[in-house]
Amino acid sequence: MTAAAPTDSTRSMPELDAVLRELSEGERRWAATSSAERAALLDRVHAAVSAEAETWVRIASRIKLLPDGSPLVGEEWLSGPYALLTSLEVLTRTLRTLASGRGPLDGAKFGRAPGGRVSVPVLPLTAYDRLLLNGFSAEAWMPPRVDADTVRRRAGLGARHPERTAGIGLVLGAGNVTSIAPLDVLYELIAHNRVVVLKLNPVLGDLEPVYRRALAPLLEHGALRIVPGGGDVGGYLAHHPDVAHVHITGSLATHDSVAFGPGEEGRARKAAGTPLLDKPMTSELGGVSPVIVVPGAWSAADLRYQAEHIATQRLHNSGHNCIAAQVVLVSGDWPQREAFLGHLRDALRTAPARRAWYPGSAERLGDATHSYPRAEWQGSEGSRLLVEPGDGDDVSELATTEYFAPVLGVLTLPGRGAEFLDRAVETANRDLFGTLGANIVVDPATLKRLGRAFDHALAALRYGTIAVNAWTAVGFLTASAPWGAFPGHTVADARSGIGVVHNALLIDAPERTVVRGPFRPFPRSVVGGELALFPKPPWFVTTRSAAVTGRRLTELAQRPSWARVPAVFASAFRA
Template identity: 30%
Template sequence: MILQASRVILLVLLVILLQSAPSDSLSSLKRVPIQKMVATTTTAPSSVEDVDRIVTNVAAKAEEWKAVPVDKKVELLQQILKNTIREHDTWCALAQESRGVHPTDPRHGCARADIIVTGPAMFGSYLNGLISTLQHCSKHDGVPPPPRSVRKIEGIHKSVATLWPRTFLDYTESVGLKGELVLDDETPEQFSLEETCIGGVAGILGAGNIDAPTDILCQMFLKGRVCVFKPNPVNEKQHTVVAGKILEPLIRAGYLAYVCGGNDVGAALVKDSRMDEIVLTGSMSTYEAIKPLVKDIERTPICAELGGVNPWIVVPGKAWNARSIDQHARHLAFSRMSNNGHTCVGPQVVLVAKDWPWRREFFGRVRFWLGQHAGSPPFYPGSDKTHSYFSTVPKAEVIIDGEDAFDKQQRPILISNVLVTTDEENQKDTNSVLTREAFCPVLAEVPIDYTIGSNDATKYDSMAYLRSAIQYTERNCFGSLSANILIPDEEVQKHSKELDRIICEMPFGIVGVNLFPGFAYSLPMLIWGAPPGQPQSGIGFLGNAHGYKHPQKAVLRAPFQWLGRRALCIMSPQKTEKVMVRLGKYKMSPGLFTQLKLFAALFLGI
């Protein structure tokens, strides 16, 4: 009844508001040649000699940038946000051209939505989060915002700080979702902004799968460093507008510079002894290739954001029914298919109890929703070979429901009943589904040998099962970036303290509870990266805008029947694009009007 009443109220408000609202379409992009949109660019090809000169120029500005007052940095962030709002259509158009996405083809709506989410929407969210944080620091002598609440974790000398939501709009957006940090101390301690802004020079090797350069924002506005950024060749075209228009105030002032080119340019940047930190987003092979190039790893640490085989763990309970099965299966399929699976945080294996009564129904709905996704282009180099490989593994099904929307489209692959295979001599798992990151639309069912013993879920020890599943991932799955736990609210409430402890001890840097962990990337007060002591998915982290001294991992908690999950599920290409266009505008310009328009698209389809 409450939801129905809310829909009526929204409908009345929005019919009035939307009469005069500008269209969400990108029609202007259809008429303006891309070449005319981008007037200037700072992403011309660089030589090795250029790198030395550029680093010299940027390094000379390090002390000046470190000394820039917080108020001035807030003004710069606000200008960058204005530039993002002004140029986001151009940014998306360049990404469409780069990825091979048609600007108007209805079948390409999901692909256009991916571009919005991984570019302007994510960047706008991060910018607004940093602006809010630095404004608070400016008003409180450099002291960052305090946590909303803190709870101690008994027996393991850790605490959990709840950081998000903070504002009224956050609360109306989150509808029960919480963002937390696990801290390695019982009483949270925070650095001042002056203490975290240590200064120096950072060399950044950008990601190719997302366009939002949040790593630049972290290094410059949280660590006080000047930066030399090398975009990935995969999305170099998009950075003509990001560098030439959006980040222009930083580049014009000399605090940020771009270098472009191949491996030789990247190697020259990494090897430069003036670097105080190297930041990279990529694969383990990229990280291993870069490490020997750093002359002094103690002086120049590497912050590496890598991927892995990310598990989702399904915890049985009485609340599971046909409706919740469908909702979570739809959300899981969306999380795997987003960005054509070219996401380091995407789910790859789904752990379930072998004798869970809903097991067959759950994966039947997963299969259905994977097949309903319209598809996105396979734009990441090498993913075609990986996709082809996984299509041939035992029990793999390539799901083909309908015609391809893209050339060489990578259809989702669902692999059933994956078992551990062991090299007896070395006692190591050799099943590639568990040890090789797919980075494309591949999802595997992994049944856990844990006996429920009865169809009556009340006789079932959910925490014992969860511990068993986590131990399985530790033994058999490669990676330490993210995990998600699908668990009914009654189990969370019944075992709240034990669940807290289990999450704190999980060997993953971002943990979701009933939610795709990728959302954490858009919240600068959380952290992103592998946890300390678990280097399979990298070392170091991005974020921590509130300056906690001992952050361990980020946690996102959503209710089992979370209303916001409606935005993160498989929909038609037309509705997906409408919702994500509205989401992008809300994240760039958060306000009641943009939020109402987002809700109207999501719940009313208008």
């Protein structure tokens, strides 16, 4: 739901004025709360979230029309309370490090990335990471010409000086993934030192009591207020003189409605570069995410597994993810192209049935079929769509429209090896809308042959998170990884957004996150020469034990203990 800009006839909302007065007082209390005290406060939030996890997942599953006992409930464990609990744990550790007089990156071993970039390891960080996510890694790449000493010195952001608060921040919450709004609240509070008014998305309105109980320590401390409501509430708060900053996770259309106003007048203001909003704004807005499939010599098992992998990237949360894959880039010169696309069709057809639950999904699916009448319906009751444009078809809508529904497109490009990879990177940068995340699938032998050409292709790919043999959602779920669009967007041309969130090590101005995973699951990974003991991931939509594994990972995040690890593995290896 959009947040409307105010007009001369906008009514006063005294109840919201009172909320902002409370937060003004809360800001004074927040300024007097030391880093050590904030860490203790986050410990209390962690306990409150733990107590609400079961109810949280039950209500989220009901909102998303998931039946009891469905393996897909695992999505709600991992992208709900688990994501928030792990972020709280890392942020608390960061605050305690700062309270001790050290920086969050002191002692970190930095690497080097192409273009003279400094790379900061963000996964694995702990012994639990190294065991539970064996074979996965992530690093934050800094912009060129930023040296290691600068990176280390600036880490900590607003938490370096907790007494220097920055007013009231408005968080306009997302309506698709249930951890996003609380995670955005934490980042405003800790990284930017702003107290927060959270305006919930009505789609997740039934979770309001859960959020209030889970975040009760912040509410009681005066650092947070939660308000329900529609676009009129969001617009009133966004343009209120007592609000210093606005952060939104949602669509570009909603962002522009807040910044420039709705309708033709808003579009005219955007064209003129004259926003109505008179304060800074950050955002995470999605886009059209690619999967670049680098041709190689794959086994039948590889073809099936990577087809399931890509189907997951589209079908997770029924396609209602800002980071859902939308366009698969494949080589027309790959001898296995047809076999791979056959497995992709099978994966889309046989993935567990579920309804497209987010408002407007049916209309967006209809738009896709209108633009591409030869598109293929897959799954039961025409629940998902595969679009493979033919010669002469206009691909611009597929490349520029974020469908936010189970629509997956395939574009074929010529070339093999580095030639194909470079052409795919150029196509993604030039033709696909947005810069939030890109995925690359490449087998180990081909990766080795590509060598430095692959690293340079990564550097050329202008996306905020790039995942190699993984889904970019792994970056979303990694608390210490920065999450956001590629830098350089403005309010007048926001694309996939401005700024980053999550980033629990509080790295200043990162350029991107690069995630790497195993091409094959265990045990085929080891047979193929990869040192990875990770089975089929619990976030795959075809993982039979996903709900149990998601619950057990959340229980481990609630109360970390090595005694809980065997149960996680027992479930994960029944995938």
